[in-house]
Amino acid sequence: MTSPLIKFDPNLDLVLERDVDVPVDLVWKAWTTPEHLREWFAPKPWSIASCELDLRPGGMLHFVMRSPDGQEFPNQLCYLDIKPQERLIMTDALLAGFRPSASPFFTAVLDLKKNGTGTRYKATAIHGDEDARKKHEEMGFQDGWGTVLTQLVEYIQAGRVPS
Numbered sequence: 001m002t003s004p005l006i007k008f009d010p011n012l013d014l015v016l017e018r019d020v021d022v023p024v025d026l027v028w029k030a031w032t033t034p035e036h037l038r039e040w041f042a043p044k045p046w047s048i049a050s051c052e053l054d055l056r057p058g059g060m061l062h063f064v065m066r067s068p069d070g071q072e073f074p075n076q077l078c079y080l081d082i083k084p085q086e087r088l089i090m091t092d093a094l095l096a097g098f099r100p101s102a103s104p105f106f107t108a109v110l111d112l113k114k115n116g117t118g119t120r121y122k123a124t125a126i127h128g129d130e131d132a133r134k135k136h137e138e139m140g141f142q143d144g145w146g147t148v149l150t151q152l153v154e155y156i157q158a159g160r161v162p163s
Helices: 025-031 035-042 130-138 141-157
Strands: 014-021 047-053 060-066 072-083 087-091 109-117 116-125
Touching: 014 025, 014 060, 014 141, 025 035, 025 116, 035 047, 035 116, 035 141, 116 141, 130 141
Parallel strands: none
Antiparallel strands: 014 116, 047 060, 060 072, 072 087, 087 109, 109 116
């Protein structure tokens, strides 16, 4: 499963791909509804202190991650491409309205595909150079994104995202 808009480069990109036992429509809703996103998107014991989004190309996803000791880390991404229940592409290289960011790091591609009653989930982090990819890998991309995917599945399986 590869986004037709992105050509994967193993020297620059990181991928997490997994089959999960929750329906695509609920995964989509959990990713695109602020009150749901803030419940699972930070690896516990971290949390999301606030979350807002404007789901359209040029719109933004703004969230604040809070560490267990209360330190806050604001994040802002610009949506580049949205195909409901199939794909989200967002980047920190741009702010809302496609305005350039002062400190670009990566572009995220979320590809979803129905797999029986579940979902084939693929998250790709695209970087501008090998140093950025390596830094993201060393920050714990696989563990962090894997943990939040597990939290997403548990959140949906607990019935917290209505059909």
